[in-house]
Amino acid sequence: MDQKKRRVVVVGGVAAGMKVASRLRRLDPEVEITVIERGSQVSYGACALPYYIEGLFEDLDEVRQTPAGVVRDETFFRKVKGFDVRASTEALNVARKARILRVRDLQTGEEENLAYDVLVLATGNRPILPSIPGIDLAGVHALKSPEDAGYLMDLSRTARTAVIVGGGLIGLEMAEALAKRGIAVTLVEMKDQILASALDFGMAALVHRELRKNGVNLRLGEGVQAIEGEEGRVSRVLTTGGSYAADMVVMAIGVRPEVTLARDAGLEIGPTGAIAVDAGLRTSDPSIYAAGDCAESTDLLTGKKVYVPLGSTANKHGRVVADNICGRNETFAGILGSLIVKVFDLNVARTGLSEEDARLVGLDPVTLLAPSPDRAHIYPGAKPIVIKLVADRASRRILGAQIVGPGNVDKRIDTLVAALTLGATVDQVAAFDLAYAPPFASAMDPLITAANALRNKLDGIGISLDPAEVMELLEGEEDFVFLDVRSPAEYSEVRIPGSTLLPLGMLRQRLAELPRDRRIVAFCKLSLRGYEAQRILQGAGFDRVCFMEGGILGWPYLLESGPVVSAAAGAA
Template sequence: MNNRIVVIGANAAGAKAAAKARRTDPRAEIVVLDRGSFISYGACGIPYYLSDTVKELKELMSTPVGVVRDRNFFSKVKGVSVRTNTEVTAIDRTRKVVRLREGGGEESELCYHKLVLATGSSPLVPPIDNVTLDDVFTVKSIEDAELLKERAVPGAAACIIGAGLIGLETAEALQGKGMRVTLVEMRDQLLPGVLDPEVAAVVEKQVKLQGVTVLTGCAVTGLDGEGRVQQVIAGGRQIAADLVVLAPGVRPNVALAREAGLAIGVTGAIAVNERQATSDPDILACGDCCETTHLVTGRKVFVPLGSTANKQGRVAGINAAGGAATFAGVIGTSILKVFNVNAGKTGLTESEARGQGFDVETVLSPAPDRAHFYPGAKPILLKLVAERGTGRILGLQAAGEGAVDKRLDAAAAAITFRANAEQLSQLDLAYAPPYSAAMDNLIVAADIMKNKLAGHARGISAREVKRKLEEGDDFILLDVRSPAEHGEIGIAGAKLIPLGALRERLEELPRDKEIVAFCKVSLRGYEAQKILDAAGFADVKFMDGGIMAWPYRFRDQ
């Protein structure tokens, strides 16, 4: 008998593993088992189907040339046998067989030479009262998508529990269907674990402007209704809801692996090595069911993303077919579009870096996404995180109406290859006015980081400035913009001295107080710091990112 490779799971990782195994070994027998009816579909596209951006579900299950990836496709095109509606109930590692039940019938056995686990993940269902009421949904499967779209009625109330990637994308989709949407998040910001608070605030501001009610720092304790959900109980309040979407995250499907005695990692996902091999060398795992290594920290992480699943599936398929391939790990790169805002991160956030014991410096750098004079230029905010002492780039976050993906991708490469701020600042990036400024915002952020690490620039976050104002700290908030800019928009309590007049008006500033200078993006704020330093002022800083990075209320609002 030819080498038989059995793959459990027929979506991103499993389908990729099977297809790559076939290309690696044309003679192997490859069998894919999946308990569902739909296979090899793009679950990440479900929110766009809900919003009608993607018109038909079959588009999520089709190749780029429009061929549906069904059992016949895998058989005829890939040379792979796929059995749908087939549940694997157990793995006998000693005999190298899997027990399975096809179509709810009797159990049978299938032997394997190599086994690939691509069992994926399942939505987290929070331990709250009445979660089994009708019209309570998750967003994971094709069946979920069909039911949710049917119930998304204009004018009805939808409550989404969880403000991560899935929650925000679903909020936009349902709002676009004419529903009244409330987004509830237990943490005190949107996109916790993805963005630091000041970057998440950019997203929250735009989400609210689109009419979504946002409740952060608000824990859901239960649902209420007669048969169907009618209310969400959260933070001591009752929120009307004709439907509820549970989106607090996902958990890896590891029951089969655990029952078979395979090692489960520290993250709760299946432990694998760089070859995607489990603790049994004849069993590999890939995709959302397994953990991987974070390339910045060296620690094991659970980062369930379609991009990672495909890469791991490719490696697992090669190795199952007798090849030799490795997957080094990830740096947690992710991105989303919600309404008119693009946001994402790569590497570590500031909070993650500090939590891992790094001594960090940060930079906030707002700027247009292309030359400021070119039509269509839109704002973006970058937050760069680096290690003090070495200057090593640890992470980048980005948010705004403009293009953030190219900055994240460039930073992802830099972080992967352990570049420092000096090396990042020297990258030869593509430039023409329709695409970027002559000094791209990422390069500017790296230059600011170099200045900070060298002790030339001293920044303070908008969040810290807000705290100082609220607590009545004795300091000077110095606006060095023009009178016209100051009159148009400003921060309450700021003193105006335009940068061009600063040298002649030094006597207006006390030398014994902390001074925080700012402008539109804090380039002039930094120049003000240097002027005051040269004049002998002892405690001068600039506000990182200037007024463009101020996510709070402005004067007179």
């Protein structure tokens, strides 16, 4: 072996680690690269595992294949990529002064020392498994690796009931996967909503409705206390709110960064619990880098350290590390917490700060809820989406967004990611020259419509309340007029309890029926007509009038349906 060659050892052979090694080899054909992976498989796409369990593809090996169908195993990386991969090999400890990593072959038990010039820690994460009775029963499992997916798939073939613990991304994807296999699914979430760190309650409530519509027994605000079993196999889950039969249990309450190796080596651990790194992803030891789910990132908007484990971030981390090993002085700017998930017929996406997040960092956020069809309504297949924008009142800079609906949300959230990254204002977003044709969007794209509505709110032209604020009025003591300005046919089909119908086309002729001494809150399906009603009423001298953002589509609470006896406006 040529001792003059630089030796790079990578611990972790999934997303970040394999990106480091592959990019490094392309940049430097001479460097000696060794990848150590504790698991039996490397370079797999873990995010696809719930879809395998759902049955969308049959061969589990597809999660570690190239687009051409070649399995990415040790032989592939040695022959095609030109570096050494050792699966089923555990990293035991790091001797930093000597620059030696001690490893153990898990199949033979043999140990050896690997010398390095540069060490990369891409040790990933580990699922959180609470210390509760029954956690070790057969049939109770987390989902992280292909082996986990194979085990859960085997369980799903005979299971009739399943309990999923946790309402995060994996929990939601597994709820759909198992429900579509004909299994009765109960989803238990300790908090009062799913995706609590990602969505505001009103947007999450739209997802709650979708889960329940598809037969998921959604149990919010319940903590798991114990798991019961018979003859060593799970049979029931006990929570603070009930008891639920379970032939299988999926633990999906989150993950923690795997930092044992780093901590034992004396490396700095950051405030998030992940490995502390600088902008170039170097640890407190300049010869050691950290990347992927074991490392911290920086929030682009607040500058604070955050831990958001995602495969997309891991791959970007890996590229930055490889570049810096080769002296290219690359930095990783940070993240916005962007994510997207499919929940039955809903698409759910978010990026940036929520309204609460913005307040916590000292900003003055203004929000706007705007539903729209995802393409021209006359084009077949148009579906609604609900966009929630968050902007800073003083600077008008976009701070964040959440989008939920059966329509196309991904291109809108990605456009907003670009806007946030570049510091765009709501006025600039409203002027974006977005592509238009009826199969793809309306002439005023939903994103443009939402931005303009938020501009109206910031400028005092649009005066609005969000659904939560309206619900507070309905539950409070104030006597106000909740004015539905849709058509009688729409009202007969579905309506909000406590609302009064007065179609927009009749509003100007029936102004005398409305009280001038009470608040009037107007709305419609999308609240475009609600906004029109606000402007008409203000023009007629009504000074206590606003519209409800989101309309029927954005209303996360109870709806009534079916014919009504009378749909006439009341002027009480």
